[in-house]
Amino acid sequence: MSDLIAALRGIPVFAELDDGMLARVSGIGTLARVPPGTRLFGQGERPTSLHILLAGQVSLTGVAPDGTKAVVEVLKPVDMFILAAVLTDAPYLMSAETVDEARLMLIAAEELRLLIEHDPKLAMRMLASVSMQFRMLVRQVKDLKLRSAAQRLGCFLLALAGDQKHGGRVILPYDKRLLAARLGTTPEHLSRAFATLRAHGVEVRGMEVEMTDLAKLVAFAGPDSI
């Protein structure tokens, strides 16, 4: 039980709830360690738990009727998925799979909805979370409609540099096949995008990428300022 409460205290949406509410949430939660490549749930299924990613990475994938797949997002900790489906008790629009070993918290969906209904503070935190997730998707739709694959890759690398804080040197968080899918392109087009970025100071060696001129890359890729 105390493991769960400690984990909840580390999750921004729960961190500031009072002890009583934390105990109630932990009472409907479980912790799990999941090997890489594990399917957590499938598109079309009804959510039974809210998943919270505490460590590792999880891919969210959409499948077309003809079976082709699109990676909508690759989540990093701490993130909740998929809040919108859990809150509305609606079938998942995406499947989830672990990319590497992951540590997860699972919170029972129906019980969570009841807690939210009776706790305005928790409801407001959930509203803020699902709103932020909506805004992430708005950014992605704009990215897909406004930028070329090379510009999308440039924005992705600039965001990584911001996260990893080693100046212009970053390590790709997952393999290039998954990166291509996340950026809405093919592995062949991703290679061409990396080639295009060479003229803007980007050198790639395996999983390591060095950006020698961040200002030049910003000018080319045009990352969002908000």
Next chain:
Amino acid sequence: MSDLIAALRGIPVFAELDDGMLARVSGIGTLARVPPGTRLFGQGERPTSLHILLAGQVSLTGVAPDGTKAVVEVLKPVDMFILAAVLTDAPYLMSAETVDEARLMLIAAEELRLLIEHDPKLAMRMLASVSMQFRMLVRQVKDLKLRSAAQRLGCFLLALAGDQKHGGRVILPYDKRLLAARLGTTPEHLSRAFATLRAHGVEVRGMEVEMTDLAKLVAFAGPDSI
């Protein structure tokens, strides 16, 4: 005042609230009639009102740093925009403009947030709305990553046929320049997409589109089943 309450009763998210809450919401609302092509707010601005579209159409547009624009969505009534920005008091990620003459309700943002904080029922309805809006964007990201422009156009026409209920005959709701932008393509590529769809039973004459073989178009475009 009674005009406002009548309008609120027609908006699903407010329809079932009790009279006291409806009176409080109408107390912070105003009705407006807005001519075509009116800019309602701009990307980067702080929301002062929640906008509710009661009649007409509104485009939501994202702007890249270099000034290029992408139409993220064209709203039809009844829809609220932009809930995520209003709820989190965060700068708009998109600009809004009327496409044709529109009837709008504006609800003061700060006062609405206070009402939601103190009314769990209203909070739950807002949670459901922003969750549904999140799911619309998930569908759009999948659409952009999984389908060709011709398939996206096919899915758009099939959805229209479902809305307009005249079998395979539909009227485009807005001009082809806006339609191209909404589908994340150019007017030239949209013409090519219409030409591609001819082989799948789609004939276009101005704003009128006739689908002579819906099953064939479904097989080609692969619309979502959920």
